[in-house]
């Protein structure tokens with residue numbers, strides 16, 4: 512190997528070590544995937560009421576999982592993968608009738624499942640040792656300067672392919688269930704903290720300064736929870752639900768790698784503004800703890816979340832148009 516190439520390789524490895532070793536405790540993911548996905552799926556403008564027979568899992572996969580958490584039973588009617596939200600009744604989760612479920616329900620139930628441990632506790636990549644957990648490897652795609660790491664994009668493509676395989680074999684239950692997992696990873700990549708944990712200076716500073724590290728982790732958690740706050744507890748909740756319902760599907764690339772590239776670039780392009788506005792709104796709170804729903808409510812009341820809200824509305828609109836664009840095309844292609 513050429514000397515300068517070797518040098519570059521070692522330098523970037525060193526940089527990667529510094530960048531990632533302080534981010535070992537992030538849970539990785541928007542909260543409320545099930546609620547968001549429910550609203551999206553029921554406003555696609557296509558029929559998602561197809562009744563689907565629940566079938567047994569019968570797949571050979573080339574990914575490893577934390578097996579006890581890679582659930583294969585059906586959980587309809589149990590709310591197992593639902594966050595405890597609002598009055599605990601929305602979105603609906605009825606029991607199966609004659610061992611059958613509507614397509615919308617399969618897509619709703621399993622949208623949160625990838626965050627329930629299946630990707631945790633594994634040995635997935637050399638970077639694993641640096642970040643201290645494996646879930647982030649599969650749910651994020653960091654881009655910091657010249658460094659790109661993790662494989663949230665691959666997770667999406669992987670489960671679309673699993674879904675297609677199931678549909679091709681006439682297994683409509685697993686076709687929709689794998690599709691729900693795929694949608695989870697696409698939604699995750701619209702969360703800007705899945706592309707960038709903070710400014711490069713903060714990330715470098717967090718190596719020696721634990722309070723900066725804590726602030727960055729709390730900022731990530733805060734934004735995970737902001738979507739959930741907007742969908743259930745905000746004075747804008749009706750407006751946000753209406754926005755998701757009324758947002759039309761947009762044309763998206765038919766090549767899934769290209770689609771992921773667009774999603775990741777979009778998430779990345781929003782990371783600076785979201786991070787700046789979050790810091791302005793929450794200030795010292797981020798150095799102490801993860802903001803609570805009460806914090807959100809109080810700050811919203813005095814107008815401190817106005818800018819964060821308008822930026823987040825843009826992100827939700829783009830995410831919704833994109834998820835719908837993908838789902839409408841994909842489901843139509845696979846409808847009988």
Ligand SMILES: [Zn+2]
Pocket residue numbers: 539540541625626650695699
């Ligand atoms: Zn996730």
